[in-house]
Amino acid sequence: MEQKHLVRALTQIVGKKSVLHHPDDVLAYECDGYTIQRGTPRAVVFPSCAEEVSKVVKLLFQAKIPFLPRGAGTGLSGGAIPLGGEVIISLVKMNRLLEVDFANMRAVVEPGHINLKLSNTISVQGYYYAPDPSSGSSCTIGGNVAENAGGPHCLKYGVTTNHVLGLELVLPNGEILNVGGSSLDLPGYDLTGILVGSEGTMGIVTKITVRILRKPQGVKTVLALFEDVRDASQVVSDIIAAGIIPAALEMMDQTAIKAVEAGSYSVGYPENTDAVLLIELDGLTAGMEEMAEQILEVCRNHHVSSVKVAKTPEERNRWWANRKTAFGACGCISPDYLVQDGVIPRSTLPQVLERIREISQESGLRIANVFHAGDGNLHPLILFDARIPGQTELAVETGSRVLQVCADVGGSITGEHGIGIEKQQDMYMIFTEQDLQAQQMIRNVFNPEDLCNPGKLFPKPARCVEMKRPVVHS
Amino acid sequence: MLGRGDWEAAQSGSELAYCPWEVRNTNSLGVKDVEHENIHSSLSSLIGTTHVQTQHNQLLVYPATEEEISQILRAASAHGYGVVPQGNGSQSQFGKGFIEKKIQLSLKRMTGIVEHSIPDLTAAVLAGTPLQMMQQVLKQSGQWLPIDPMVSAEATIGGIVAANSSGPKRILYGSLRDYVIGMRIVYPDGSVVKSGGKVVKNVAGYDLCKLFIGSRGTLGILTEITFKLRPLPHYQELVLIPLQTLDEAAKLQRIILASEFIPSSLELLTPQFSVELGQRPSYTLLVGCDEGEAACIYHRERLTELAGADFNLKRGEGADQFWQEYRSYFNSSSQDFLLAKVSVLPMQVLPFLQLLRELFDGSSVLMSCSAGLGTGIIRLTIQDGLNQDGVAPKLKIAREWAEKHQGALILEKAPFVIQKQLSIWGSEPSAFPLMKAIKQKIDPDYLLNSGSFIGGL
Structure with a gap:
């Protein structure tokens, strides 16, 4: 189909204002939060309801034009980057909160609804939506479903898949379908479970039924500073070993601390701080004091240099803002940075940190470590300067080496950012050809012609990565 | 073939x-x-x-x-x-x-724990391992797989995963889909596939594990399953409150779900079931707490404010024993026994019990229920007299009601006389063609x- 015919047909479905096709207009859609690779979309459409999504998809399906769904574009693995002239179906206009059923603790949202907005809206009644990715103030719940997003508080409450009960979906042939529902254990295969985290390769979600939770009665936040990162690692292990599952258990190393202190939400960590732990307890206030004391005790047993409990909500918020803006803050200490995302068995933390330090030395690139220590999810941030020829490639390669370390200790190559285009080849670190074929078998059921977000998630036969513009420029 | x-x-x-x-x-x-x-x-x-x-x-x-x-x-x-x-x-x-x-x-010969990483709170287990055996091993390290399905002592973990079984504690801990982090599966063509891994957070590739949980062995043979574990609660209590009417139960249900309570179980037993478990012939509301001693005391005090001090209390192992008796009730080996699992929204649970009461009022069969007021899962049993006319039609009405309210009623155990009148699974969901396509592909x-x-x- 010729471009002008395509634009006309799309315009007929969604209206003139909801189609972008001029090269200048689609520039912003060349990449998402992963900026190393870019591609130009054929067009960007903004449907306002499932029926419009369905019509657009049917049109593209018939014309055999590839397409991909996009939320806020905060994804970090390039899942929404159009590498093959896809039409981008942006879901930002489908952003309504359709229904909140407090008594049954369910909410129904459209995919473009902003993650944090849901919690904010239902907060007055004492409820919240648990998955809290650091990008929560801008990312969409539809995108969270695609990536099976996590966040600091997933240690106790689980990731997106543990909170999604049902979906309305437009299949890659345009058919609208419902999977799951609001009751539990509906008969049949758990299609909701397989769709969450499928990175937009099985269809386009148009409605999401989520579980909402009652806000806990009490929250206690502990900030502990260490002069040796190994002590902090040991504290993480000992807290879990004591039978405590905190709501969150976050860690930053020295380089990351330098970054957040240079950022907009500095806390004032002393110069010699080698690691920071941010530990949060929640639940009934009865017994919480004792549990907090237990945690303080564990910290003291491991040479904590300073440990305190947040006295006010403002103090707590400050600590969290400091932590949650850590990625961006790396821009204050380095021209460019690459965010990695690996998972390791918690017990291997000290040895993995040591290996990362060695890799950093060998590559000559600084690596800042920010991680969800409680569940072993590391976010090494590789700092580099894209203006120096070869450094971008070196940063990518260094990231891959870090992932190999994670894989070697029995971990995973991604805990919450997804595979997208970034880690397609890295899939071989943890899966065999047979494993990958089994996954593609399922994709072929939903997306037999591979028109919906093609060329993502699975390794390509031959590696061909074209480096374009570098990562986040600050 | x-x-x-x-x-x-x-x-x-x-x-x-x-x-x-x-x-x-x-x-x-x-x-x-x-x-x-x-x-x-x-x-x-x-x-x-x-x-x-x-x-x-x-x-x-x-x-x-x-x-x-x-x-x-x-x-x-x-x-x-x-x-x-x-x-x-x-x-x-x-x-x-x-x-x-x-x-x-x-899978009887494929038994044992392959790897239990105590500091990581994970364990990989061969599918033929009985759940009870697994829990005993984990207990030595103060850990457990937090599921309490209505199964017998010999039930294997593979079978439990294939059936996606759960129990009353699901209200706090969730179900198997929240704990399975990896699997090894033999596909029908004989190939061996791994899904997930052994870390608790992992989004690499599709989450195939979800497809196999509850798939009843129709897609592949699970050989090894890796779980995320939890620390065993230090202390637990179970408060058993006798209630005369469903209205009283409804009031407590609303309050408990909408306030600070963190119940580890919230089940309503019908009078028949209450008697079987040594309680008074009235409804019994079970409210569990696994949050430690101070929290248990707090829960108890709050419940006294709400429902008076006329309740039974089971502490620690006493609560475990109670649950053991409770579970054994669902494991009747009698041929004249029916167990149905109903799933509806929490706020539909009591209306559903009301419907059942009307349906079975005056009937001579012994029908009892344990209804999860927070999960929406109701276990309904009928003992004896299943040959009588009228049982299946009553269940059919109950199923229609559940399905109309976005739920389901499935038969977990039923004599053939019932099965020939009532299908096991009920209506096919609208996404059934996709499920069938998955079966045919694999x-x-x-x-x-x-x-x-x-x-x-």
Whole structure:
């Protein structure tokens, strides 16, 4: 189909204002939060309801034009980057909160609804939506479903898949379908479970039924500073070993601390701080004091240099803002940075940190470590300067080496950012050809012609990565 | 290759209600015998004669490795036999299909904990391991897999995952889909596939594990499952509050769910069930707390404010014992026993109980329920008298009500006299064509446990 015919047909479905096709207009859609690779979309459409999504998809399906769904574009693995002239179906206009059923603790949202907005809206009644990715103030719940997003508080409450009960979906042939529902254990295969985290390769979600939770009665936040990162690692292990599952258990190393202190939400960590732990307890206030004391005790047993409990909500918020803006803050200490995302068995933390330090030395690139220590999810941030020829490639390669370390200790190559285009080849670190074929078998059921977000998630036969513009420029 | 007959065709002889294929197999002995001999010797050469048995003209194999399972599946396929996986067979009454030529594949020999990483709170377990055995091992390190399904002591973890079983503590801990982090599966073509891994957070590739949890062995044979674990609660209490009416229960349900309570169970027992468990002949509301001693005291005080001090209390092991009795109630080996699992929204639970009361009022069958007021899952049992007319039609009305309210009613155990009047799974969901497409993609010849899942999958 010729471009002008395509634009006309799309315009007929969604209206003139909801189609972008001029090269200048689609520039912003060349990449998402992963900026190393870019591609130009054929067009960007903004449907306002499932029926419009369905019509657009049917049109593209018939014309055999590839397409991909996009939320806020905060994804970090390039899942929404159009590498093959896809039409981008942006879901930002489908952003309504359709229904909140407090008594049954369910909410129904459209995919473009902003993650944090849901919690904010239902907060007055004492409820919240648990998955809290650091990008929560801008990312969409539809995108969270695609990536099976996590966040600091997933240690106790689980990731997106543990909170999604049902979906309305437009299949890659345009058919609208419902999977799951609001009751539990509906008969049949758990299609909701397989769709969450499928990175937009099985269809386009148009409605999401989520579980909402009652806000806990009490929250206690502990900030502990260490002069040796190994002590902090040991504290993480000992807290879990004591039978405590905190709501969150976050860690930053020295380089990351330098970054957040240079950022907009500095806390004032002393110069010699080698690691920071941010530990949060929640639940009934009865017994919480004792549990907090237990945690303080564990910290003291491991040479904590300073440990305190947040006295006010403002103090707590400050600590969290400091932590949650850590990625961006790396821009204050380095021209460019690459965010990695690996998972390791918690017990291997000290040895993995040591290996990362060695890799950093060998590559000559600084690596800042920010991680969800409680569940072993590391976010090494590789700092580099894209203006120096070869450094971008070196940063990518260094990231891959870090992932190999994670894989070697029995971990995973991604805990919450997804595979997208970034880690397609890295899939071989943890899966065999047979494993990958089994996954593609399922994709072929939903997306037999591979028109919906093609060329993502699975390794390509031959590696061909074209480096374009570098990562986040600050 | 498979004679997937309908319910009607196989119903002759209700005393054999749980294994109707035997009725058929005896019909044409000659050819069957030869075929049986062939497959028997073929299987024996693969895994050794002692691990291939014939019971009641039924082939049973006991492989010890994934490789042996692969070989068995290939041999079965070549001989035109179907394969029915089972753990210890404790839940095998469930959703049995009708396969003329089949091999029962038991995972009894694949038992044990492959890896228990105590500091990581994870464990990889062979699928034939009984859950109870697994929990005992984990307990030594102060950990557990936080599920409390209504199964017998010998039930294997593989069978429990395949059936997606859960129990009252689901309100706090969630279900198997929240704890399975990795799996090894033998596919119908004999290939071995790994999904997930051994870390608690992982979004690499599709989460195939979800597909196999609750798939009733219709897609592949689970050989090893890796779980995320939890620390065992330091202390627990169970408050048992007698209630005269459903209205009282409704009031407490709303308050408890909408306030600071963190119940580890919130079940309402009907009077009949209360009596069976040594309580008064009234409704009994069970409110558990696993949050430590101070929290338990707080819970108790709050409940006293709300419902008065007239309650029973079980502490620590007393609570465990109570739950053990509770679970055994669902494991009747009687042929005249029905267990249905109903799933509705939490706020529909009490209206559903009201409906059941109206339906069974004046009926002579003993119907009792345990209703999860936070999960929306109701377990309904009927003991004795299932031959009477009217039971199935009543359940049919109950199912229609549940389905109308976005829920479901499935039969977990039921004598054949009920099964011939009421399907096990109820209506097919609108996404059924996709489910069927998945089955056909993974198991195109319907080799595995065919006909035992919804819509004949």
